[in-house]
Amino acid sequence: MTSFxxxxxxxxxxxxxxxxxxxxxxxxxxxxxGVAMIIYADRKIWAAMALRKGPNVVGPLxxxxxxxxxxxxxxxxxxxxxxxxxxxxxxxxxxTFTVALMAWAVIPFNSGAILADIxxxxxxxxxxxxxxxxxxxxxxxxxxxxxxFFSAMRxxxxxxxxxxxxxxxxxxxxxxxxxxxxxxxxxxxKGHVFGIVNGFVANPLLFPMWVMFLISGMAETARAPFDxxxxxxxxxxxYQTEYSSMAFALYWLGEYANVLLMCALNAVLFWGGYLPxxxxxxxxxxxxxxxxxxxxLFFFFIFSWVKATVPRYRYDQLMRLGWKIxxxxxxxxxxxxSGWLMLTRFGV
Amino acid sequence: xxxxxxxxxxxxxxxFSGAVTILARNPVHSVLWLILAFFNAAGLMVLVxxxxxxxxxxxxxxxxxxxxxxxxxxxxDIDFAELRAGFIKNFPLGIALAxxxxxxxxxxxxxxxxxxxxxxxxxxxxxQAADMSNIQAIGALLYTRYLFLFEAAGIILLVAMIxxxxxxxxxRSGTRGQKVSKQNARRPEDATIxxxxxxxxxxxx
Numbered sequence: 001m002t003s004f005x006x007x008x009x010x011x012x013x014x015x016x017x018x019x020x021x022x023x024x025x026x027x028x029x030x031x032x033x034g035v036a037m038i039i040y041a042d043r044k045i046w047a048a049m050a051l052r053k054g055p056n057v058v059g060p061l062x063x064x065x066x067x068x069x070x071x072x073x074x075x076x077x078x079x080x081x082x083x084x085x086x087x088x089x090x091x092x093x094x095x096t097f098t099v100a101l102m103a104w105a106v107i108p109f110n111s112g113a114i115l116a117d118i119x120x121x122x123x124x125x126x127x128x129x130x131x132x133x134x135x136x137x138x139x140x141x142x143x144x145x146x147x148x149f150f151s152a153m154r155x156x157x158x159x160x161x162x163x164x165x166x167x168x169x170x171x172x173x174x175x176x177x178x179x180x181x182x183x184x185x186x187x188x189x190k191g192h193v194f195g196i197v198n199g200f201v202a203n204p205l206l207f208p209m210w211v212m213f214l215i216s217g218m219a220e221t222a223r224a225p226f227d228x229x230x231x232x233x234x235x236x237x238x239y240q241t242e243y244s245s246m247a248f249a250l251y252w253l254g255e256y257a258n259v260l261l262m263c264a265l266n267a268v269l270f271w272g273g274y275l276p277x278x279x280x281x282x283x284x285x286x287x288x289x290x291x292x293x294x295x296x297l298f299f300f301f302i303f304s305w306v307k308a309t310v311p312r313y314r315y316d317q318l319m320r321l322g323w324k325i326x327x328x329x330x331x332x333x334x335x336x337x338s339g340w341l342m343l344t345r346f347g348v
Numbered sequence: 349x350x351x352x353x354x355x356x357x358x359x360x361x362x363x364f365s366g367a368v369t370i371l372a373r374n375p376v377h378s379v380l381w382l383i384l385a386f387f388n389a390a391g392l393m394v395l396v397x398x399x400x401x402x403x404x405x406x407x408x409x410x411x412x413x414x415x416x417x418x419x420x421x422x423x424x425d426i427d428f429a430e431l432r433a434g435f436i437k438n439f440p441l442g443i444a445l446a447x448x449x450x451x452x453x454x455x456x457x458x459x460x461x462x463x464x465x466x467x468x469x470x471x472x473x474x475x476q477a478a479d480m481s482n483i484q485a486i487g488a489l490l491y492t493r494y495l496f497l498f499e500a501a502g503i504i505l506l507v508a509m510i511x512x513x514x515x516x517x518x519x520r521s522g523t524r525g526q527k528v529s530k531q532n533a534r535r536p537e538d539a540t541i542x543x544x545x546x547x548x549x550x551x552x553x
Contacts, residue, residue: 013349088380119481123403130411134383137415141376141422156415163411180483316526
């Protein structure tokens with residue numbers, strides 16, 4: 001895109017700046033629109049599984065419900081508790097929201113359509129997702145209130161626990177792809193199994209990794225059944241208890257942007273990203289971002305499905321799953337995968 | 349131009365947040381400023397082309413160490429008056445440490461300006477191939493030349509981890525923990541009975 005703006009007569013630096021800003025807007029605006037629609041979809045799916053109708057009043061089929069909700073919270077008064085640490089209280093939702101958008105910089109939407117094509121793309125995703133916990137922890141502390149604080153402690157323990165196993169799962173993928181660059185990882189999945197299936201998921205050694213990644217992703221984004229941080233039966237609304245109006249909305253948007261990111265990572269790391277599911281020339285006629293979008297929507301449906309059907313975990317069960325099951329299993333698979341690659345790809 | 353601007357932005361913010369870290373009254377604010385300093389240092393690393401180190405800095409220090417640090421500081425019941433009482437007593441020691449650090453830094457910079465010491469060139473390992481990425485270069489060095497040091501570091505960390513667990517673990521009697529295998533083995537028929545009592549009779553359990 002930089003060369004396009006250079007062609008318009010701008011200097012390299014100006015062109016780079018304009019191209020980067022355009023790239024950011026091209027990702028952020030559809031993402032925000034997507035988040036609004038995905039909240040609607042989540043409520044519709046949840047309602048359908050509970051034999052309800054869900055939002056159906058605002059706009060045709062209730063499609064404008066999220067925008068009506070957004071307008072409502074926008075017009076509400078922001079209430080700041082008098083005992084709160086005011087600055088941090090207001091910064092916390094901004095951190096959550098910003099971090100949720102930042103990680104999208106390295107997601108490849110099509111071959112070459114990537115904002116920051118960096119060597120350490122996957123490490124960047126890990127680094128950014130580890131920042132997400134700050135929004136929650138700062139909110140819990142600065143609210144100066146019991147339940148948000150409990151929730152913040154739960155959240156930080158939960159996110160740190162599952163990041164460990166996610167790290168090991170990603171190592172398996174990186175070993176197989178031979179790169180940390182997300183675009184290279186997608187390309188490495190082309191015709192991965194029998195030269196026809198695009199995606200690491202069809203690989204017997206990586207399929208268990210994908211299952212664990214999906215579950216860890218739910219825990220990492222604090223989605224049901226792992227939404228211990230906002231367990232309303234125990235903690236009122238968790239770290240969001242003291243928040244109102246736009247600050248609350250920022251948490252909401254950030255949460256769903258994170259869920260979409262997890263779905264996108266599932267697609268990119270295990271299901272071939274922007275590649276079609278099968279390596280057949282006809283399927284390449286469909287543009288890559290359509291395949292990516294379809295995969296993201298598919299995974300979001302799984303997330304919603306789980307949310308609607310599975311009861312919430314107890315906190316000790318959550319910790320047991322993370323530390324006693326996922327961590328040893330993923331560690332075992334790191335050894336298995338690297339051993340197998342040593343045997344087949346590099347010779348012993 | 350953009351690089352220079354980014355460098356001064358990161359450097360200024362890094363020094364500023366480092367200064368505020370020690371000047372802030374509230375320890376939680378201090379930790380948060382420290383995190384900002386880490387973050388800007390990572391930005392500087394990216395600028396010099398060490399993107400792997402930058403990402404590790406964010407993942408390890410910001411993502412894990414600082415979170416635990418923040419955790420501990422938040423849970424402490426901080427008495428601000430007591431914190432400030434020790435200021436005069438520790439002031440000379442602090443100044444002495446600062447002077448030593450500053451002199452070391454100064455000497456280092458002066459020596460570097462006078463030609464510096466060329467480290468690692470003798471073996472020829474410090475020059476890396478231009479087409480290698482950071483990760484490949486570090487990996488090629490770490491897993492060949494420094495393999496034993498790397499493994500020794502791993503073993504030391506493992507021993508430290510096991511040691512910490514052994515030192516802090518204690519069996520307490522009289523606690524009621526969860527036995528997950530027992531819970532999973534429990535079937536509905538073990539816990540529930542289906543009865544259809546006549547109206548007005550009730551059920552004897």
